[in-house]
Amino acid sequence: MTAARTVAPLLEARAVSFHRQDEPVFVPLDFQLHTGELALVEGDNGSGKTTLLRMLAGLLHLGAGELLWRGEALQRDLCAGDILFLGHQLGLKADLSPRENLRVATGLHGTRDGTDIASLLAEIGLRGYEDEPVRRLSAGQKKRAALARLAMLPATLWLLDEPYANLDRAGIALVNDMLERHTGAGGAAMVTSHGMVSFHGGEPRRIRMHG
Numbered sequence: 001m002t003a004a005r006t007v008a009p010l011l012e013a014r015a016v017s018f019h020r021q022d023e024p025v026f027v028p029l030d031f032q033l034h035t036g037e038l039a040l041v042e043g044d045n046g047s048g049k050t051t052l053l054r055m056l057a058g059l060l061h062l063g064a065g066e067l068l069w070r071g072e073a074l075q076r077d078l079c080a081g082d083i084l085f086l087g088h089q090l091g092l093k094a095d096l097s098p099r100e101n102l103r104v105a106t107g108l109h110g111t112r113d114g115t116d117i118a119s120l121l122a123e124i125g126l127r128g129y130e131d132e133p134v135r136r137l138s139a140g141q142k143k144r145a146a147l148a149r150l151a152m153l154p155a156t157l158w159l160l161d162e163p164y165a166n167l168d169r170a171g172i173a174l175v176n177d178m179l180e181r182h183t184g185a186g187g188a189a190m191v192t193s194h195g196m197v198s199f200h201g202g203e204p205r206r207i208r209m210h211g
């Protein structure tokens with residue numbers, strides 16, 4: 001007899017919440033996210049989507065409940081490079097160029113297999129802007145540079161807060177393409193968006209927030 005193999009979720013939240021001035025920001029959440037999955041975090045303005053992602057990224061302390069990473073209590077030091085957050089702050093140094101930003105980021109966190117800076121920047125729509133200081137780029141170009149950073153690093157879980165903001169149609173398609181490739185290669189992502197997400201890699205999981 002062969003026992004069925006159970007694979008622990010990449011991330012599991014059990015009655016997770018966050019408090020400000022002793023008040024919960026959102027109704028406690030339970031969810032699981034497996035490798036290969038995309039989860040859309042949905043909710044009205046102020047319902048706590050950004051707060052949740054920042055908490056999962058370790059930028060805010062867990063208020064209540066439990067977070068498990070690959071079946072064990074989540075320990076920041078053990079999964080730091082494996083979880084990447086991209087929010088309104090893009091995580092780029094404004095005085096450095098996209099190329100320099102990627103060099104610094106990969107120097108610190110390593111490089112995803114099969115990627116190289118020059119081809120990635122061209123693919124992501126920054127050909128001709130590789131060596132321009134980020135502060136001189138348009139909002140959409142800055143977002144593309146941040147997406148290049150995401151694509152270069154070897155993280156498993158992407159936490160993307162409004163990743164489509166400031167992007168044109170080609171940029172939106174680029175994000176969807178990145179999400180499909182990332183989940184197809186065994187990664188996972190949680191995404192907030194007030195716009196339509198057209199993800200062709202299967203029906204995404206939905207996490208509904210209630211403030």
Ligand SMILES: Nc1ncnc2c1ncn2[C@@H]1O[C@H](COP(=O)(O)OP(=O)(O)OP(=O)(O)O)[C@@H](O)[C@H]1O
Pocket residue numbers: 020025043044045046047048049050051052
């Ligand atoms: N730095 C902060 N200090 C105090 N309260 C905050 C802070 N940031 C957010 N909040 C409050 O926490 C609640 C949740 O905010 P959050 O940004 O997580 O919501 P959201 O669902 O991402 O909203 P939106 O859809 O508008 O981006 C809101 O009521 C907001 O006012």
